Amino acid sequence: MFSLPLLYTREVWWAGFIAHPYRLLGYVLATFVLLLGYNRYAGLRRDSTTIEVAIDSIEEMGLGIILGGLVLFLLGRFTFDMALMEIIGIVVVGAMTVAIGVSIGTAQLGASGKEDEGLGRTSAKNEINFAAQLVFALCGAFLFAANIAPTEEVVVIAIALSWAKLMGLAIFSLLIAFLILHYSDFKGASDFVRADHPVIILLGTIVTYAVALGSSALVLWFFGRFEGVALYTALAQTVVLGVPATLGASAGRLLLQ
Amino acid sequence: MKKTKKNWLEWVVFALGLILVSVTLGYLIYAGATMGHEAPSIEVRLGTPERRQFNFLVPVTVINHGDETAEGVRIEVVIDNGGASKERAELDVAFLPRHATREGWVTFEQDPGAAQLKARVLGYQRP
Numbered sequence: 001m002f003s004l005p006l007l008y009t010r011e012v013w014w015a016g017f018i019a020h021p022y023r024l025l026g027y028v029l030a031t032f033v034l035l036l037g038y039n040r041y042a043g044l045r046r047d048s049t050t051i052e053v054a055i056d057s058i059e060e061m062g063l064g065i066i067l068g069g070l071v072l073f074l075l076g077r078f079t080f081d082m083a084l085m086e087i088i089g090i091v092v093v094g095a096m097t098v099a100i101g102v103s104i105g106t107a108q109l110g111a112s113g114k115e116d117e118g119l120g121r122t123s124a125k126n127e128i129n130f131a132a133q134l135v136f137a138l139c140g141a142f143l144f145a146a147n148i149a150p151t152e153e154v155v156v157i158a159i160a161l162s163w164a165k166l167m168g169l170a171i172f173s174l175l176i177a178f179l180i181l182h183y184s185d186f187k188g189a190s191d192f193v194r195a196d197h198p199v200i201i202l203l204g205t206i207v208t209y210a211v212a213l214g215s216s217a218l219v220l221w222f223f224g225r226f227e228g229v230a231l232y233t234a235l236a237q238t239v240v241l242g243v244p245a246t247l248g249a250s251a252g253r254l255l256l257q
Numbered sequence: 258m259k260k261t262k263k264n265w266l267e268w269v270v271f272a273l274g275l276i277l278v279s280v281t282l283g284y285l286i287y288a289g290a291t292m293g294h295e296a297p298s299i300e301v302r303l304g305t306p307e308r309r310q311f312n313f314l315v316p317v318t319v320i321n322h323g324d325e326t327a328e329g330v331r332i333e334v335v336i337d338n339g340g341a342s343k344e345r346a347e348l349d350v351a352f353l354p355r356h357a358t359r360e361g362w363v364t365f366e367q368d369p370g371a372a373q374l375k376a377r378v379l380g381y382q383r384p
Binding site (some may be wrong): 004014017020021024025029032055058059060061062063065066082084085088089092100123141224 | 267270273274276277278283285286288289292316317326339352354355356357358367384
């Protein structure tokens with residue numbers, strides 16, 4: 001649901017066979033760590049042990065590979081007479097975001113109701129600490145960034161934009177982060193996010209944006225967008241992608257729990 | 258789904274997931290370890306010309322033996338019948354991944370049958 005657009009994007013298929021196997025490996029491992037983190041704090045069961053978290057993560061990885069592979073095959077993106085490395089590459093790139101999508105989907109849709117309210121509200125909620133917030137923000141940012149990063153448009157925008165507009169985008173991102181997190185004050189969505197002190201709100205906003213920029217840069221690097229460009233262009237791309245990533249990060253902190 | 262104990266379906270999914278994930282990781286490590294850094298090295302193979310209603314079709318098979326992916330591969334096929342009335346055709350391959358094979362056709366107006374066909378790769382870029 002969250003990751004289907006990615007499977008319908010040409011650049012994603014290309015990334016599968018352009019990227020070096022080790023880069024793909026890094027992508028898989030990064031996704032796995034993200035899944036571990038996400039499942040630790042918001043997985044299928046809130047009272048999970050470490051082993052259960054690991055089992056869940058592997059389950060979701062497997063589902064991601066199966067579902068991603070199936071959809072890509074039905075879309076005619078690979079045939080079995082292609083080189084094995086090519087097939088694996090195409091499937092892996094698609095499957096990883098599907099795995100995160102599956103993870104978020106099951107946590108959101110599967111475990112609704114009393115579990116969320118019951119266990120979540122009391123002691124467990126207090127343990128949702130800074131690390132958990134960071135993981136949620138990362139998941140959201142990664143999901144949003146990964147859907148947009150592979151497209152050519154990010155580079156096109158980054159090259160064309162003036163310095164002032166880039167600054168504008170950065171400020172706009174910070175504003176998004178601030179508004180979404182601040183809006184949650186009224187909803188009382190989370191005990192952590194509801195900050196009474198302006199310094200904490202400011203800090204939360206900046207941390208959210210930092211997470212968004214970090215994941216943007218990582219995803220852009222994975223899709224080979226930093227190769228052979230000047231530092232300024234790389235930075236510009238990160239800022240351009242930072243807008244949707246910020247949206248993902250701040251929404252993630254609120255919605256994904 | 259909400260029970261603390263897993264049911265058999267979840268275990269099956271887990272087992273499948275474990276196999277798929279470890280196979281994928283294993284293969285990626287293996288591929289990364291055995292893969293060199295050889296630039297794309299592209300071989301062009303020509304099939305037997307076939308007569309069609311409007312022209313002559315020559316099947317082309319393009320194989321990348323290198324360890325890197327080539328983008329925008331341009332291939333030229335020339336009928337070489339001793340200098341007179343040469344005809345040339347071109348074929349572009351958008352992406353030719355490492356160790357991958359792509360197939361296509363070039364067309365000619367004159368019968369290439371008797372003459373000699375020559376094919377070569379004009380150029381390609383790093384993606």
